[in-house]
Amino acid sequence: MKLGRKTTFxxxxxxxxxxxxxxxxxxxxxxxxxxxxxxxxxxxxxLRMGKQLFGLKIENRDTTSKPQLKITVYGSKPLTxxxxxxxxxxxxxRFALNKDLREFTRLAQKDKRFYPVFKKWLGMRSQSPxxxxxxxNIAIMxxxxxxxxxxxxxxxxxxxxxxxxxxxxxxxxxIWLPQEIANVPEQTLRDLKIGYRAKFVKRxxxxxxxxxxxxxxxxxxDKDSAKRELIKLYGVGPETARILLFEAYxxxxxxxxxxxxxxxxxxxxxxxxSMVPVEKIRNDIIKRYGKYSxxxxxxxxxxxxxxxxxxxIEWLEKEIRL
DNA sequence: CATCAGGGCCCTG
DNA sequence: CAGGGCCCTGAT
Numbered sequence: 001m002k003l004g005r006k007t008t009f010x011x012x013x014x015x016x017x018x019x020x021x022x023x024x025x026x027x028x029x030x031x032x033x034x035x036x037x038x039x040x041x042x043x044x045x046x047l048r049m050g051k052q053l054f055g056l057k058i059e060n061r062d063t064t065s066k067p068q069l070k071i072t073v074y075g076s077k078p079l080t081x082x083x084x085x086x087x088x089x090x091x092x093x094r095f096a097l098n099k100d101l102r103e104f105t106r107l108a109q110k111d112k113r114f115y116p117v118f119k120k121w122l123g124m125r126s127q128s129p130x131x132x133x134x135x136x137n138i139a140i141m142x143x144x145x146x147x148x149x150x151x152x153x154x155x156x157x158x159x160x161x162x163x164x165x166x167x168x169x170x171x172x173x174x175i176w177l178p179q180e181i182a183n184v185p186e187q188t189l190r191d192l193k194i195g196y197r198a199k200f201v202k203r204x205x206x207x208x209x210x211x212x213x214x215x216x217x218x219x220x221x222d223k224d225s226a227k228r229e230l231i232k233l234y235g236v237g238p239e240t241a242r243i244l245l246f247e248a249y250x251x252x253x254x255x256x257x258x259x260x261x262x263x264x265x266x267x268x269x270x271x272x273x274s275m276v277p278v279e280k281i282r283n284d285i286i287k288r289y290g291k292y293s294x295x296x297x298x299x300x301x302x303x304x305x306x307x308x309x310x311x312x313i314e315w316l317e318k319e320i321r322l
Numbered sequence: 323c324a325t326c327a328g329g330g331c332c333c334t335g
Numbered sequence: 336c337a338g339g340g341c342c343c344t345g346a347t
Contacts, residue, residue, distance in 0.1 A: 142330090143329075143331070144341085144342090145328060145329070145342095145343080146327090146329075146344075146345075147328095148345080149345085150329075152343090152344085153343090193342075193344095194342075195342025196331090196332095197341095198342085199332095200332095234331095234332085235330090235331065235332085236331085238330085238331090239330060259330080260329090261329055262329075320329090321327095322345095325346105325347085326345105327346095328345100331340105331341095332339105333340090334338090335336105335337095335338095
């Protein structure tokens with residue numbers, strides 16, 4: 001796929017803003033066929049807008065107090081003004097660039113114990129670089145599998161149905177459209193060794209192709225209404241809904257569901273113990289961080305995974321189970 | 323070699 | 336509302 005035509009424009013995120021924390025999530029494990037790439041101050045991904053596909057490069061143009069991003073869109077033909085506006089709006093939504101983090105920042109500053117951690121990441125946001133359908137497919141591959149197996153399954157699906165493109169000297173992959181695999185036999189999907197998830201992927205693709213769910217409409221819903229709708233999706237339960245609500249819909253207080261492997265890591269991070277009851281973890285976090293419960297935990301979570309890149313954290317390695 | 327749980331969810335009783 | 340089953344893999 002050729003993406004030779006460039007269009008550039010500027011986005012100014014609402015301060016405080018943290019480029020690395022927003023565009024690079026160390027807790028997300030990269031697969032072989034890359035969906036995005038990051039290096040300090042720069043970020044690349046493929047961007048789906050409806051049926052159209054673009055290359056996207058985002059660069060940090062931070063002038064100390066005034067956050068500024070240089071956006072470059074790579075397309076097969078020049079962008080119309082209208083298309084440029086749509087893409088700009090979409091980027092702002094997906095990375096929550098207009099979110100006002102001042103209140104959360106004040107809360108973080110009052111936190112004696114974790115302020116040193118928060119301070120490193122102030123201005124970080126939750127993000128989903130992808131459409132709801134795309135993120136859903138990734139989340140399904142995470143279910144009931146170790147990290148390595150999730151990577152294998154996603155790579156297999158991308159290799160079979162994904163789109164590869166090179167722009168700005170980066171080779172990246174985009175997830176297929178729902179209509180492209182809605183009619184693929186379930187057995188074809190099973191042959192990619194995704195197991196019983198094949199049924200979920202097929203059913204979800206059919207439902208999305210038929211327009212059963214409106215990704216954009218859910219953006220206007222409050223947390224509980226959005227959750228009610230997401231849970232209706234075949235293959236979406238409490239944990240997947242939590243991921244979608246936080247990453248794709250930017251609800252900062254989705255801390256109701258705690259998976260067993262997360263429980264182990266939270267126990268270590270917050271109590272220095274190997275196992276603390278989930279009820280206690282949930283109550284303590286919600287009491288302390290209120291409507292920013294998930295966002296606060298996200299800062300501490302990403303920080304430990306960031307540290308993992310540079311130093312050996314013995315107990316964490318054991319819990320991650322590659 | 324066999325057994326088992328894993329970054330859940332659906333379905334049944 | 337509890338519990339069984341699910342695909343496949345790597346760990347034990």
